[in-house]
Amino acid sequence: MKRLFACALFAAASLSHAQAQTVEAGxxxxxxxxxxxxxxxxxxxIKLTSETTCSIEWKTGSTESVGICMLHEDAFAAGYVLGDSVGLVIYQVKRGGVLDGVWTISGEDGxxxxxxxxxx
Structure with a gap:
């Protein structure tokens, strides 16, 4: 019985890991x-620095910002510096290389x- 339980637990862990989303460098x-x-x-x-961490650089219009990022299951988060402010963005990792997120900047509403x- 213990062996059957251990095999079932291993199979469930393997299945859970196989379904985990990934973020590609690029x-x-x-x-x-x-x-x-x-x-x-x-x-x-995005440049991967380990299996769960990365660096990220944005260029939007004349604005550039850099940050660090981390992947955990289907959540992908980045902390970044924009001028004199610190920001945070949280993305949901979706299929097909899509990250869907919300962000904010320190000292700002919304x-x-x-x-x-x-x-x-």
Missing amino acids: LYDVSGTNLDGSKYSGTAR AGTEVLRLRK
């Missing part, structure tokens, strides 16, 4: 809304939205 197209509701677009480049789509 160039992404960015589309989003600012805190005031205006739209923006640009690119983001949240913006952002979608990253991997260029293939």
